[in-house]
Amino acid sequence: MxxxxxxxxxxxxxxxxxRRSRAFSTDLPATPTEDSTFIESWKKVIPNMDxxxxxxSFMTPRPATPSSIPSKITVNFVLxxxxxxxxxxxxxxxxxxxxxxxxxxxGHVPTIAELKPGILSVHEGNDVxxxxxxxxxxxIHANSVADIIAVEAVPLDCVDPALVQKGLAEFTQRLGTATxxxxxxxxxxxxxxxxALNSALTG
Amino acid sequence: xxxxxxxxxxxxxxMTYITYxxxxxxxxxxxxxxxxxxxxxxxxxxHFSISKWTDGKPEKPxxx
Numbered sequence: 001m002x003x004x005x006x007x008x009x010x011x012x013x014x015x016x017x018x019r020r021s022r023a024f025s026t027d028l029p030a031t032p033t034e035d036s037t038f039i040e041s042w043k044k045v046i047p048n049m050d051x052x053x054x055x056x057s058f059m060t061p062r063p064a065t066p067s068s069i070p071s072k073i074t075v076n077f078v079l080x081x082x083x084x085x086x087x088x089x090x091x092x093x094x095x096x097x098x099x100x101x102x103x104x105x106x107g108h109v110p111t112i113a114e115l116k117p118g119i120l121s122v123h124e125g126n127d128v129x130x131x132x133x134x135x136x137x138x139x140i141h142a143n144s145v146a147d148i149i150a151v152e153a154v155p156l157d158c159v160d161p162a163l164v165q166k167g168l169a170e171f172t173q174r175l176g177t178a179t180x181x182x183x184x185x186x187x188x189x190x191x192x193x194x195x196a197l198n199s200a201l202t203g
Numbered sequence: 204x205x206x207x208x209x210x211x212x213x214x215x216x217x218m219t220y221i222t223y224x225x226x227x228x229x230x231x232x233x234x235x236x237x238x239x240x241x242x243x244x245x246x247x248x249x250h251f252s253i254s255k256w257t258d259g260k261p262e263k264p265x266x267x
Contacts, residue, residue, distance in 0.1 A: 081246060098211075117227055134227040152228035158239045167234060185216035189223060193230045 065143045069107035075122065077131075077148045084131070084153065085122070092123040093146055095138045096196075106144045113138045117196040119156075120148065130156055132200050134193070161201050168194035 035054045042051040075093055077085040093104045096118025102111075115136045122129045136150030171190030178184040213223045232243045254264035 117231070132231065134231040135224045151224050152231045152243075154231065154235060154239065158235050160234060160236045160240075163234045167230065181216040182218065185213045185218055186226065188212055189226050190230060193227050194234070197231070197234055 070144045071106060073104060073106045073108070073144045073146055075146050075148065077120070077122075077150075077153075079150055079153055088122075088124075090122050090124045093148070094119075094121045094123070095146075095148060096120060096133060097138065102138075104138075104140055104146055108140050108144070108146075110142045111138070111140045113140075115148075115150065117193045119200050120150075120153065132156055132159065132197065156200060159197060159201060161198075164194055164197045164201065168198060 035056055038054055039051045042049075072089040072091060073093065075085050075088050075090055076083070077088075091105075095102050095104060095113060096115050097113040098116045099113070101118070102113060115133055115138055117134055118132070120131045120133050122131075131153040132155075133150040134152040136148065138149075139147040141147075167190065171187050171194060175184065175187035175191055178187045211223075214220075229247075232240065232247070235243055251267040252264045253267065254261045256262070
């Protein structure tokens with residue numbers, strides 16, 4: 001009975017250390033690319049086989065969470081067809097989250113935000129670059145890295161105001177005449193996107 | 204656990220997030236100024252080649 005106890009105890013500790021070494025990639029140390037805790041626990045249980053390579057040994061490790069707040073956030077802004085900003089160091093980013101415009105400064109709490117159609121502004125010193133996003137997600141990590149992904153993002157000068165007005169009128173009319181739930185939802189989406197475009201152009 | 208409060212209206216209507224996101228992207232693309240609009244629409248074009256199979260043999264494919 002006591003022999004089993006030590007084996008079970010060893011198993012739970014190896015399971016928890018294994019799980020911990022896989023959780024939160026931001027907690028991995030910056031230099032070693034192998035899971036040292038996993039390899040040690042493997043060798044304890046199965047000393048004769050080589051430990052398998054874990055996915056983390058193939059990845060470049062994430063920058064570690066520094067103990068003091070860094071001065072700039074690193075932004076990765078990607079679209080399905082292009083990478084707009086890749087590890088660009090900026091002072092602040094304002095993202096159009098569904099809960100409202102959210103400003104992200106270095107040292108922001110780790111957040112996952114779903115984005116609504118709206119303006120993303122990137123502030124670097126005195127320059128502000130604005131993009132209109134169709135929708136997407138923003139992931140802010142503990143190490144002040146922000147990953148923003150969107151399906152479509154355009155600079156505001158590429159938008160034609162006449163087409164926006166026409167679209168807004170058309171969808172407001174469709175919303176009035178829509179019958180089924182799906183039609184109403186589509187018309188509502190149209191109204192939302194066009195009014196966001198409108199306020200982006202005028203505001 | 205209580206059910207999720209405030210389900211977004213498109214999910215209540217039976218739409219998935221991907222459909223919603225694609226509709227938003229298409230609407231934004233349709234509002235672009237001329238050279239950008241044709242670029243964007245050309246970029247998003249998808250070709251389908253559909254062929255029906257009968258008795259284990261493919262018939263002539265239709266291209267879309």
